[in-house]
Amino acid sequence: MLRVDGALLAVFHLRGGGVRATQPWCPHRGGPLADGLVGDGRLVCPLHNRTFSLDTGETGSEATGIATFPARVEGDGTIVIALPPDGAAPCHADPQLVPVP
Amino acid sequence: MPGPNGAAHRRRLVVIGNGMTGARTVEEIVDRGGAEQFEITVLGDEPYGNYNRISLPNVLAASEDPEGIFLNPLDWYAENGVTLHAGVPVTGIDRFARVVFDAGGAVHQFDVLIIATGSSAYIPPIDGVRDAQGELKPGVFAFRSLRDCEQMIAWAEEAEHAAVIGGGLLGLETARGLLGRGLEVDVVHRADRVMNVQLDTEPARILEQALQELGLRVHLDHSTTALLGEQRVRGLRFDDGAELACDMVVISAGIRPNVELAARAGLMVERGIVVGDTLEVEDEDGIYAVGECAQHRGELYGLVAPLWEQATVLAERLTGRNPDADYHGSKLATKLKVSGVELATMGQIAPEHPDDEVVRFCEPRRGVYKSVIVRDGKLVGATLLGDLSKVSFLMQAFDRGTVLPEERVSLLFDLGGPPAAVSVAELADDTQVCNCNGVSKGAIRTCVESGVRTARGVMEKTRAGTGCGSCKGQVAEVVEWAAGGALEYDPAADYYVPSIPMTKPALMEAVRERDIRSVSDLVAAFADGAGEDPRAKPALASLMRMVWGADYDDERDARFINDRVHANIQHDGTFSVIPRISGGVTNSDQLRKLADVADRFEVPMIKITGGQRIDLLGVKKEDLPEVWRELGMPSGHAYAKTFRTVKTCVGTDFCRFGLGDSTTLGIRIEERFKGLESPAKLKLAVAGCPRNCSEAMVKDVGFVAVEGARWEMYIGGAAGAHVRKGDVLCTLDTADEAVLMAGRFMQYYREHAKWLERTYRFVERIGVEEIRAVVVEDRDGKAARLDAAIQASIDAYVDPWLEADRPATPSQFASVVGST
Numbered sequence: 001m002l003r004v005d006g007a008l009l010a011v012f013h014l015r016g017g018g019v020r021a022t023q024p025w026c027p028h029r030g031g032p033l034a035d036g037l038v039g040d041g042r043l044v045c046p047l048h049n050r051t052f053s054l055d056t057g058e059t060g061s062e063a064t065g066i067a068t069f070p071a072r073v074e075g076d077g078t079i080v081i082a083l084p085p086d087g088a089a090p091c092h093a094d095p096q097l098v099p100v101p
Numbered sequence: 102m103p104g105p106n107g108a109a110h111r112r113r114l115v116v117i118g119n120g121m122t123g124a125r126t127v128e129e130i131v132d133r134g135g136a137e138q139f140e141i142t143v144l145g146d147e148p149y150g151n152y153n154r155i156s157l158p159n160v161l162a163a164s165e166d167p168e169g170i171f172l173n174p175l176d177w178y179a180e181n182g183v184t185l186h187a188g189v190p191v192t193g194i195d196r197f198a199r200v201v202f203d204a205g206g207a208v209h210q211f212d213v214l215i216i217a218t219g220s221s222a223y224i225p226p227i228d229g230v231r232d233a234q235g236e237l238k239p240g241v242f243a244f245r246s247l248r249d250c251e252q253m254i255a256w257a258e259e260a261e262h263a264a265v266i267g268g269g270l271l272g273l274e275t276a277r278g279l280l281g282r283g284l285e286v287d288v289v290h291r292a293d294r295v296m297n298v299q300l301d302t303e304p305a306r307i308l309e310q311a312l313q314e315l316g317l318r319v320h321l322d323h324s325t326t327a328l329l330g331e332q333r334v335r336g337l338r339f340d341d342g343a344e345l346a347c348d349m350v351v352i353s354a355g356i357r358p359n360v361e362l363a364a365r366a367g368l369m370v371e372r373g374i375v376v377g378d379t380l381e382v383e384d385e386d387g388i389y390a391v392g393e394c395a396q397h398r399g400e401l402y403g404l405v406a407p408l409w410e411q412a413t414v415l416a417e418r419l420t421g422r423n424p425d426a427d428y429h430g431s432k433l434a435t436k437l438k439v440s441g442v443e444l445a446t447m448g449q450i451a452p453e454h455p456d457d458e459v460v461r462f463c464e465p466r467r468g469v470y471k472s473v474i475v476r477d478g479k480l481v482g483a484t485l486l487g488d489l490s491k492v493s494f495l496m497q498a499f500d501r502g503t504v505l506p507e508e509r510v511s512l513l514f515d516l517g518g519p520p521a522a523v524s525v526a527e528l529a530d531d532t533q534v535c536n537c538n539g540v541s542k543g544a545i546r547t548c549v550e551s552g553v554r555t556a557r558g559v560m561e562k563t564r565a566g567t568g569c570g571s572c573k574g575q576v577a578e579v580v581e582w583a584a585g586g587a588l589e590y591d592p593a594a595d596y597y598v599p600s601i602p603m604t605k606p607a608l609m610e611a612v613r614e615r616d617i618r619s620v621s622d623l624v625a626a627f628a629d630g631a632g633e634d635p636r637a638k639p640a641l642a643s644l645m646r647m648v649w650g651a652d653y654d655d656e657r658d659a660r661f662i663n664d665r666v667h668a669n670i671q672h673d674g675t676f677s678v679i680p681r682i683s684g685g686v687t688n689s690d691q692l693r694k695l696a697d698v699a700d701r702f703e704v705p706m707i708k709i710t711g712g713q714r715i716d717l718l719g720v721k722k723e724d725l726p727e728v729w730r731e732l733g734m735p736s737g738h739a740y741a742k743t744f745r746t747v748k749t750c751v752g753t754d755f756c757r758f759g760l761g762d763s764t765t766l767g768i769r770i771e772e773r774f775k776g777l778e779s780p781a782k783l784k785l786a787v788a789g790c791p792r793n794c795s796e797a798m799v800k801d802v803g804f805v806a807v808e809g810a811r812w813e814m815y816i817g818g819a820a821g822a823h824v825r826k827g828d829v830l831c832t833l834d835t836a837d838e839a840v841l842m843a844g845r846f847m848q849y850y851r852e853h854a855k856w857l858e859r860t861y862r863f864v865e866r867i868g869v870e871e872i873r874a875v876v877v878e879d880r881d882g883k884a885a886r887l888d889a890a891i892q893a894s895i896d897a898y899v900d901p902w903l904e905a906d907r908p909a910t911p912s913q914f915a916s917v918v919g920s921t
Contacts, residue, residue, distance in 0.1 A: 001917045008917070015621060015633075015658060028538075032674040035662040039633030046662040046670055048537040049567045049636065061564065 001034040007089040009069065009081065010034035012043070012054065020054040021071040021081045023091040027064035030093075057092075064094045111140045114419070115201050115211035117191050117362070119145025121154055122392030122408045123217030124173045127183060129416030136182040138420060142209055143178065144201065147246060148188030150174040155405060157250050158271070161278035167247060194366035196388060213387045213419065216363055216374060220356035220393040220403070221245060225266075228327035230352075240334035241350045244275055253351065257282045260349040264288075264337055266325050267353035268295040270439060275351050276317050277440045287318045287345060289325055289337065296439070299446045303463050304470040304486045311442045311468055320345075358394040358401060373401045378427040380415045391415055398430050407431035434496050436489070442468065445492045447499045449474050449482030457481070460509040471513045478504050480512075490515070490527055493582060525578045534579060535572045540565035542579055549583035556580045557599060570857055574823060597855055598641065600634035601627045605644070605855060612648050619654035620645060639664070640856035643742055646778040647851055650897030657910050666725055666914060667901040669740035671718065674916075676725060678717040680734035681775060684749045684768035684787075685713025691734065698731045712739065712746035712784070722916045726905035735900040738776045742857070744783045744847070747771040748796065752789025752806065761806025763789035766836045770843055776901070777894050780854040783847060796820060798827050801860040802843050807832065812839045816846060816872065817864025825861045828869040831877045845884060846876050848891040 001024050002011045008024045010033040022043065026033055031047030038044070043052045043066075052059055057066040067090045070082040083089055114130070116123050127135075127143060135141070145151075151173040159165035178185040186203065193202040194214070201209045222243035224230060232238050240260070242253050257263070257279060265276045268290030276286045288295070294305035295312070309319055320339075328350060329336040336346045358373040369375040369383040373396030380395070382388045391411045393403055402408055410431055417426035434447035451474070452459050458475040467487065473495065474482035480498045485491065491513060498505060498512075505512060528534075530543035540563050548559050556577040560566045566573040597605040601624075608627070617623050620641045624633045638659040645653045663669055668676035682691065695715055699707050705719035714737055720728055729736075738745060747770045750756065752763030767787040774783075786797040787804045797803030799820035805813045811832050818827030830846065833839045849872065854863045864872065874880040876887070904913070912918060 003917050015656075029672060031672075032670075035665075035670065035674070037635040037638055037661060038658070039635035039638055042635055044635045047672065050538075050564070051636070061562065063564065 001032070004081065004083075007083060009089060010036075011071070011079065011081070012038050014038065017073075019071045019073055019079055019081075021069040022052070022054070022057060023067040023089065025091055025093075026050060027066060027093045033066070064092050067092055111138060112212040113210055114139035114141045114213045114215070115209050116141070116143045116215045116217060117194075117201065118215075118217035118219055118392070118394075119143050119147065119151055119185065119187065120217060120219045120392070121151065121172070121405065122219065122412055123215070124151030125409055126215060126217060126391055126412040126415055128173065129412050130420055131181045131183065133416055133420040133422050135416065135420045139213070141183045143183060143185045144189055144191050144203055144209070145185065145187045146190050147248070149247065150177060150185070150187070152247060154245075157244065157247065158274035158278050160247075160250050161244075161253060161275060162281045163278075164281075167251070191362060194362060194368075196366050196368065196385065199387075211387075214389065215415070216368075216382070216388070216390040216394060217392045218359040218362060218394045220358045222352060223355040223357045224352055225325070225354050227266075227325050229330070230328050238328060238330065238334050239332065240330070240348060241328060241352065243352050244271060245356075253279075253349075254282075256349055257284060260284055262287075262347045263349040263351065264345060264347040265351045265353060266337075267355065268292070268319065268321070269298065269353065269355070270296060270437070272351075272353035273312065273317075273439050275353055276312075277315065279349075279351070280316055284349070286316075287320060287347065288312070289320045289323050289339075289345070291322070291324050293322050295319065295321070299435075299444070299450060300484065300486075301451050301472070303461070304444075304472070304484055307463075307465055307468050307470050307486055308439065308442060308444075310465065312440055315440055317440075356393065356403060358396075360394060363390070363394070372396055378429060379418065380411060380428055389415060397428065400430060402431065402433075404433060404435055406435070407433070432500060434499055436492060436496075442487060443485075443489050445483070445485040445489050445496070447483050447496065448480070450484060451482075458509065460513060462513050473509070473512045475505060475509065475512075480505060483512075493526060493578075525575070525582045528579075534575055535563075535565035537572075538564040538567065540576075545576065545579045546583040549580055554584055572822070574862075597644070598634070598637035600637050603627060605853060609644065609648055609852065612644070618645075618649065618652075620656055620659040622654075639742070643778055643780065643856065647894070650894055651899065652897075655909070657913075663740040665910075666722060667736055667740065667904065668720065668725055675719045675721055677739070678720050678725070678728055678732075679710060679712075679714050679737035679739035680732050681737040681771075682714040683771040683775070684747055684764050686749070686764055686768060687715075694732055694734070698728055701731065702728060710739070712737075713748050714739075714746065723914050725914050726908070729902040729905040736776065736902040738901075741776075742781055743779055744774045744777045744785075746784060748784075748786040748800075750787075750789050750794035752787075756789055758792060759789040759806070760791075760808060761789050761810050761812065762836070763787040763795065763804075763806060766804060766812070766839060767795075769836070770840060773840060773895060774844065774847065774891075776898055777847070777851075777891070779847065779851050781857050781859045783850075783860070785843070799824065800827065802846060803827055804839055804843075809834075812836070814839065814842060814846075816869070817860045819859060819861040823859075823861055828864060830869065830873055841888065842877070844891045845887045846872070848887040848894075849876050849883075852887075852890075 002009050010022050010024045012020045022033055024033060026045040028050045029047055031045045033045055035046045036044050041054050043054050052066050057068040059065050072080055116127055150171055153170045153172050156165050156170040160167050190204045191201055192204050199211050222245045242249055262285045263279045264287045265272045266289050268288050272288060276288050280286045294302055295309055296305060312319055324340040325337050326340050327338040328334050334350050336344050338344050360370045360374055363374045364370045374390040374394050375383045376390050376395050376397050380389050380391055382390050392408050411428050414426045414428040417423040436445040454476055461472040463470050469487040472484050479502050483495045528542050532542045534540055534542050544563055545559055545565060548563050553559050553562055559580050566576040595604050596602055597608050617626055620638055623641055639661040642659040657665055668678050671677060699717055702724055704717045708716045710716050747767040749763045749767035752761055753759035754764055783801045785802045786795040786800045788795045788797040789806050791805055793805060797805050798815050799818040803815040803818055807813050811834050813832045814830045815827030816830045819825045833842055850860060850863055875883060
């Protein structure tokens with residue numbers, strides 16, 4: 001997980017090169033997405049295996065998807081992530097998600 | 102030969118009959134690309150598309166709308182390139198000229214002919230049943246078609262009292278429908294009990310009781326000799342001279358196959374049109390018969406399942422999908438509701454053979470009756486009335502001819518068996534089957550009804566079973582139940598992981614042969630371009646470790662989080678730390694260290710685990726290496742798909758009942774096999790005597806000390822979401838032998854089990870006899886190799902908590918990186 005200017009993001013280095021960035025917590029039960037498995041353009045949450053597209057954040061069903069942010073690696077190794085103009089990085093959650101005390 | 106515009110000439114297929122079998126056969130042919138191979142023409146008596154005849158009593162009872170029962174409405178035919186002539190009866194077949202004549206004067210040439218003319222209601226020769234014109238007397242109805250149904254409904258508006266002649270399934274359903282329309286109803290039946298074809302006397306009596314409670318009057322042993330009334334029916338007369346006044350009569354005294362057309366054409370007809378296993382009419386070429394009009398191996402079928410089987414077989418043949426497809430007859434198993442009472446019957450209704458075993462249970466007050474008939478250890482008949490909780494089990498046993506349990510009573514009742522075996526059908530629709538993802542039984546059923554016919558497909562769509570996975574067995578059962586047993590064969594069910602089309606032994610072989618040393622190389626070599634399914638990676642990593650020990654390129658991104666940080670992730674992203682306490686035996690040093698670490702790191706919860714060790718819960722990821730260093734104890738592997746624990750009871754050390762030294766054996770086994778990679782977790786136990794205080798009989802591998810200080814070995818037990826008593830594999834004379842056999846069985850399991858397949862499933866799948874033959878008796882000469890293989894894995898074992906000092910990756914234990 002990366003904290004940048006107050007925003008918390010999950011950032012992934014892909015085996016074939018390139019980076020992806022998403023919201024940090026799973027909409028299902030708040031699992032740490034940064035600890036999930038990735039492959040084939042998908043991300044799997046470690047708590048209950050909910051699966052998301054790393055590009056669009058969609059789940060392929062009616063389940064709530066995740067916010068994704070365009071990201072790339074510069075020649076010198078710097079990672080550049082584009083956040084929305086107001087700087088706040090959205091974090092979607094299932095409507096019934098009860099925050100863990 | 103090509104036609105004028107160059108297109109290939111299609112053969113002409115003519116189907117006589119647009120009922121449930123005829124239309125279904127056409128549908129199956131079209132589904133297999135038949136519309137490209139054949140010019141299809143269907144000729145149907147009735148002026149509509151194909152409707153579900155079985156639903157007609159519901160239309161009568163006003164619980165279904167006539168529009169709602171159509172299976173193939175008229176547009177379906179046009180949409181699928183099928184020419185339908187509805188409402189045009191066929192008048193003749195010329196089998197030499199290969200033409201069919203219809204009532205409209207048209208002549209239809211055929212290359213292939215399918216006769217599916219179905220049956221008609223049998224009208225017994227009762228005096229006065231017909232009027233002078235030969236029509237049924239006004240107020241008298243047969244109940245076969247939608248038109249019959251509509252006419253009955255119209256007449257019932259004015260009528261007050263109906264008599265139904267015939268107390269079989271249709272008669273009883275009709276009676277219930279008419280009762281629902283406000284009429285008084287009497288059922289008249291020639292036999293001495295209702296539904297005499299499906300039911301023996303005892304269950305029939307229970308059903309009769311239920312019918313009476315509904316308000317129906319049932320007259321058994323009554324033959325109707327005359328229908329009274331001139332302009333319209335006004336009563337019945339019976340063979341004993343008694344009369345019954347009524348103003349409506351429905352005749353449901355059975356059906357007879359419509360074979361006239363075939364007989365006049367010179368085809369072979371006995372009770373029905375005679376067909377062979379290919380469904381071709383005897384001695385004919387290219388002329389077939391299916392459905393109620395067909396007689397196969399002397400049988401006529403009136404239930405829908407065999408008819409649809411015939412339709413499928415014929416479609417496979419004609420379209421060339423499977424030119425050798427044969428129909429072998431059907432075993433009759435039906436589940437239905439008659440007058441609100443649930444009934445399932447299969448095979449024989451009464452013993453026929455002097456050696457037939459019958460087991461019966463009857464509770465008339467509750468309306469329950471169950472009986473099974475067993476011959477040569479196999480189920481040849483069963484009747485369940487009022488309580489269908491064992492129906493799935495019995496239908497399976499009947500269908501597959503499985504050998505039955507010796508205790509026959511367990512065929513009728515669940516006696517302390519695993520809850521999963523108790524009827525999935527009985528669960529309420531809103532029962533939550535998958536807790537991780539909140540998927541109810543109803544949601545699974547809806548998915549199957551929408552067309553998904555494999556367990557894997559349903560899991561993918563609904564997410565059921567994709568969380569912790571412990572409900573997968575139940576999900577599969579619900580899918581099988583919802584599909585009515587008609588599951589699609591899913592070849593991926595045998596693969597080690599769905600994304601690679603190979604079984605585990607084949608995959609292991611290929612990995613060794615091609616010297617593949619990393620998960621990414623494996624995926625590149627075998628995944629057929631499917632890409633790196635992230636959910637398959639831990640399974641493939643496990644396979645790598647099994648084949649190569651430590652000698653492979655351990656790509657950490659292929660590991661599940663628990664295996665990256667060697668601790669079990671909790672719901673809030675903290676971790677559980679359980680150090681190794683072998684055999685559940687500790688000492689004051691370890692206890693002091695645990696207490697000190699708990700204090701120093703302000704561990705929120707200290708818990709004693711089911712595996713007989715101590716758990717520090719709530720440890721932050723970045724503290725893990727420090728915690729391990731302070732503890733100085735090796736990992737308990739409580740988080741991984743590995744060998745886990747050996748629980749013990751005190752045994753001969755102190756226990757007054759101890760027959761064997763369970764703690765020593767338990768510690769020895771745990772020390773030897775600790776942390777070994779396996780397809781699913783392995784939980785063991787050793788008990789010092791058969792009182793089994795350490796629960797060894799419900800473990801993946803368990804040892805129980807018996808007289809003579811010998812060890813009884815159990816495999817395939819479980820006591821979690823699934824409960825199963827282990828099978829006895831063998832009895833060993835010494836502790837050394839016990840250790841050896843444990844290793845050998847576990848290695849066999851490691852090499853053959855699917856990813857996440859616990860031993861309780863594995864042992865059932867392979868069978869304990871087969872395992873005994875290979876592992877204990879060494880039938881295939883594999884024992885030495887298995888022993889050597891597990892020794893190699895043991896030699897390669899390294900405590901993962903040593904990564905505290907030598908992390909495998911730079912930010913292995915970092916939670917958050919970066920500035921605030």
